[in-house]
Amino acid sequence: MLKQILASVGIGKAKVDTLLVTDKLKAGQPFDIEVVIQGGDVEQQLQGLEFAIMANAKTEAVLGESEVEYNKSVILQSWKQTFSLSIQPGETVTKQFTLDLHPEVPATNLFGHRIGKVWLQTGLDIKSGLDASDKDGLIIDPSxxxxxxxxxxxxxxxxxxxxxxxxxxxxxxxxxxxxxxxxxxxxxxxxxxxxxxxxxxxxxxxxxxxxxxxxxxxxxxxxxxxxxxxxxxxxxxxxxxxxxxxxxxx
Known part of the structure; x- marks a missing residue:
């Protein structure tokens, strides 16, 4: 099965790739991801992973005497997977997780056309703090x-x-x-x-x-x-x- 890369980020000396295992997503249904952590050139102590389903939502603000529309990023769901792992230089660690999309998560695909932006944000919790990953949109069909x-x-x-x-x-x-x-x-x-x-x-x-x-x-x-x-x-x-x-x- 071809796995879509959702996010790739370097944190400290480690590199984290999040891959989508489930082919088709629908709100209210589970989906599987695989996280590949590649050690760098120094040993690192990892404390866990964080995930969030996020969306670009249109909103309004009052500017002077007029209303201005703009997009803002909002968190729809979030999870934290805690563990204690020491990753050695050059070592590769793979972890798999099953997450459940909320039934109200917006669709992003309608008859092959993109209709919205929803993505999975991935972070690696290390002792120096949480750094967020790049984002890549999820393709979610309506029910x-x-x-x-x-x-x-x-x-x-x-x-x-x-x-x-x-x-x-x-x-x-x-x-x-x-x-x-x-x-x-x-x-x-x-x-x-x-x-x-x-x-x-x-x-x-x-x-x-x-x-x-x-x-x-x-x-x-x-x-x-x-x-x-x-x-x-x-x-x-x-x-x-x-x-x-x-x-x-x-």
């Missing part, structure tokens, strides 16, 4: 339930315009998000009447058993309206999500 909803919306006369990762949380009648950011899919109608929707914004909150769907509908002269539902994750086709999504689009 089958999310894909079914996106497909149904597309089949209902809307075209996906863009997708953003937004800083903040989502709350609806049936669900609430837990990560510091959420993913938003923006659709525009293929044709529009005078009072029809000018835009749809679709957001998912997956708790592992069901997926909350929040749809913001922007209509001319009527302003924005919010509608939500929760769909069992056993629904994996456009037809199976129809009873939940069709009323929200009407």
């Amino acid at each position: 089958e339930t999310q894909l079914a909803v996106l497909q149904f919306v597309s089949d209902s006369g809307y075209s996906l315009f863009k997708s953003d990762i937004e800083f903040g949380r989502v709350q609806a009648h049936d669900f609430i998000s837990h990560l510091p950011c959420y993913q938003e899919y923006e659709f525009k109608p293929q044709s529009r009447g005078l009072f029809g929707a000018r835009e749809l914004e679709v957001t998912f909150v997956d708790n592992g058993n069901e997926t909350g769907v929040l749809i913001e509908v922007d209509r001319a002269f009527l302003g924005d309206g919010y509608r939500s539902t929760a769909i069992p994750n056993s629904c994996k086709t456009a037809e199976s999500v129809r009873p939940y999504i069709e009323p929200l689009l009407g």
